[in-house]
Amino acid sequence: MNRSPVRTTIQAESGIPFRLVYADTKSPQNELPDHLHDWHELIYVYRGQGTIFIDMGLEDMTEGDLFIIPGNTVHRALPDEKNPVTSSALFFSPVLLASAAGVSSSALLTLFERCRKRRVYKRQLSSAERSTVAALIEDIQHEFELNNHLSAHAALLRLQLLLITLERLDATDPENPPRPVPGPSWLSATLSSIDDKLRNGLSLPELAQQAxxxxxxxxxxxxxxxxxxxxxxxxxxxxxxxxxxxxxxDATMASIADACGFESLPHFYRQFKKLTGTTPAAYRRTMSS
Structure with missing residues (x-):
């Protein structure tokens, strides 16, 4: 039975499009299947073991790992059954930073765009970097627990500081090359080339022959x-x-459907709504407003 990725909706906290799941120990039975959402996500691992599938393949999850997951990226965590991962996950909508005081929101989101283009989503933090990141996440959790009239603003300021910190860390290692996808070498080549083949349709026999x-x-x-x-x-x-x-x-729906390899305009509408819960036109209006 085919299992399409699940569209998830993140529940906001404190009236802003921002949520923190703090120091949560994962259970293989309770983890979401392959899913995606419009919000950006940061995952920091405190301890335990597991793997995570993000877009291009699997990555190990171990103590001190940070995962930077741009919105609309298919992913799924696979905690180890005997030594499951304990991690914090921060979710936020890109529009949250549109009115960030004193800094361009695009500058704060550059890290996510670089990860998307490189398809490198994991950073292994040093001991000092771990302390800094963990402390900022703890501060955000503390503000949500206070839940007073300034908590949301204070949490947002700490999120901005965390993103600035991560941007600076990433800038110290700008040539970080993409890690190979676990598995056979042909799988990495296939995943890297799939986007270019989508418009003309994917043929399993042809892909298998190439591999x-x-x-x-x-x-x-x-x-x-x-x-x-x-x-x-x-x-x-x-x-x-x-x-x-x-x-x-500003391309028409028909042009977009063709560019992305959908069989027809009705097929585009049907599959887009199935996976996102909204129509393409409604998505464009909502995200552009």
């Missing part, structure tokens, strides 16, 4: 390492590409 494996082996390995079938992964990528077109261009 020099049988279609059955290709399907099994793809599902094992990504958690999704090729069909579900391609749909997620098409919807993500469509969202980018909707926000960054």
């Amino acid at each position: 020099a494996v049988s279609p059955a082996h290709f399907s099994r390995a793809f599902k094992r390492y990504t958690g999704m079938t090729l069909t579900d992964y391609a749909l997620a990528r098409r919807v993500i590409m469509a969202k980018e077109h909707l926000l960054k261009s």
